[in-house]
Amino acid sequence: MSKDQYKFRKHDNEEQYKVNVKVTRKLKEADAIRAPAQVLDHLCSHRSRRELRVCSLAGSLARVSPVARRGTGGLSAERWAAMPHRKQNLGIQERIQGEIEAAGIKSDKFSELSRIMAQQMLDAKSESTTKRYCSGFDRWKTFILAEGGDLLPAQPIHVALYISSLMNQGSLVSVVQSALYSIKWAHSMIGASDPTENYFVKNLMESAKRQSSKPIVKKDIVTSEQIIELCEKYKGSKAIVVWRDLAYIVLSYSGFLRSDEVLSLKGADIEFQDDFMLIHIRKSKTDQYRQGNSVVISMGQTSACPVSVLKTYVEMGNINVASGSDEYVFRPLYCNKGKKKGLTKKNKPISYTRARETVLARLREVCGTANLGLHSLRAGGATAAARASVPDRMWKRHGGWRSEKAKDGYVEDSMEHRLLVSKSLHL
Structure with missing residues (x-):
């Protein structure tokens, strides 16, 4: 079957096809070097993307060059190809086993621990x-x-x-x-x-x-006035796709959230209170050890109130936000006879590509030809907080920045504030 024989209706389908072809080719290559059946069974049964990528990489290493190991003077390509675990750990287990033997102790328990240790190292x-x-x-x-x-x-x-x-x-x-x-x-x-x-x-x-x-060309920021104008335009809409876009926009702007943080939100991550809501961030770019973080967002007074907009979207999409809910909040839509009906029942988040496409299209209705990206929302919220003289420590924590340099890079100083420096000289 060749991709050239037909056209894909959806871009995601074409990307999945490419992945399937690549995986199939790697499996055939592995079989050609007599990979043990149990390794292939393990590979096919789990089918995690990370494992497939690491497995294909390590499988290719098996056919090339020696891997240095202390105390052995290197490992031949033939010996490497005969190892059952070569696909899973780049020869890490062999290296660990060599260190164990060099230390003078050899046991079944250590052999088993070397296998576990090799897999744990890949999770570094x-x-x-x-x-x-x-x-x-x-x-x-x-x-x-x-x-x-x-x-x-x-x-x-x-x-x-x-x-x-x-x-x-x-x-x-x-x-x-x-x-x-x-x-x-x-x-x-x-x-x-x-x-x-x-x-x-x-x-x-x-x-x-x-x-x-x-020269660095930064994206333009989105302002509160533009978001309010957009929410006013659609406040009477009954389309779920509109409220999904609006909820994404106000959450990113008011919570200084990154795109992956918004898209990975689940129902249990949202807690509505009387006059604010609590957003639990399970994992973040700056939270490498997955300790978790929470963002509090106050109720607003306009049609762009983050709490009201998100509540409307949750109700229209019939999203379960109870404690323990595993439903993704931002999901793709399903269509019936070409008409978009509602959120898909499949528990999967909307892709970054699709989110970017729909959200930016919505923002351009009020932002015109501005150079926008999804980060324009995060940068716009940070800029508004800085201009409102919110203490740096507070909005740095709100956005989850680890350094002053990273935080300051998101703020666009107004001409009025820039002129304050020279005006203060009283010349």
């Missing part, structure tokens, strides 16, 4: 970070294998040449950095010497930063 980074590193390492693999070099551990000069190649192609500095961190991550997982610390690589990285340096 978040799922999205591991996925990004796997993708970056795949690109490095394609480059170095075409030239006949060692994939892992890599030679520093080969990594430097790879960075030079990316720069020569005009890659953005973010792409170069991603490639570097991916290689660094893979080597740290097996305790191999880090080739990215080489002076060739470091100097090339600095060169990439200079060559691709461009």
Whole structure:
């Protein structure tokens, strides 16, 4: 079956098709190197995206180069290919087992613990970070294998040449950095010497930063007046899609929330009180250890009141916000004969792409041709709080920023406030 034979009606379907094709190809490659049946059964039964990515990466490593291990002088590609666990931990378990043997103690319990420990080490980074590193390492693999070099551990000069190649192609500095961190991550997982610390690589990285340096063009902010105007326009609407967009907008603006924080909200994360509501953030970009955080949002006095808008959306969508509810708050819509009816019964969040598309389209009705992004809401709320002289400590906590530099980057100073500096000189 070829994608060229037909067109997908939905972009998400096309992306899923690509993922399925890639997974199928990797499974065939694994079978070609005589992967044990139990590993493939484990892979197919769980089917988590992270595991599929890590498995495909580690499976490809099995066919290439030796993995350095203290006390053994390296591991041959043939021995690596014969290991049942090679798909799951990049050779981490083999490395751990070697350290155990070098320490002079060998037991069944230690062998079992080495397997558990290897899997735990893969959880040192978040799922999205591991996925990004796997993708970056795949690109490095394609480059170095075409030239006949060692994939892992890599030679520093080969990594430097790879960075030079990316720069020569005009890659953005973010792409170069991603490639570097991916290689660094893979080597740290097996305790191999880090080739990215080489002076060739470091100097090339600095060169990439200079060559691709461009002025930062920040997105425009959204103001309270624009959100009120939008809510006034639709206050009598009966369309669930409209209230879903409005709820996303007022939550992001009033809670200084990131897009992934809004989209991952579940019914149990929302608590309505008499004159405010409490939003529980289960995981956040700055909460790497998942300790959780809560944002309190006061009831407003206009049609853009965050509490009222969210309550209306919850009631129209028949969303369960009781304690213990596992329903996603922002879900896709289902259609009947081409007409959008309501929120899908499937418990899955709306995709970032679709949220961005619908929310920005809604905002442009009142913002015109402004250069907007979903972060325009978070930045707009922070700017409004700063201009209202809210103490820095309070709105920094409200937005979950860890540093002053990160916080200040979201605030757009008005011309009036900028002129205060020179006016204070009384010249």
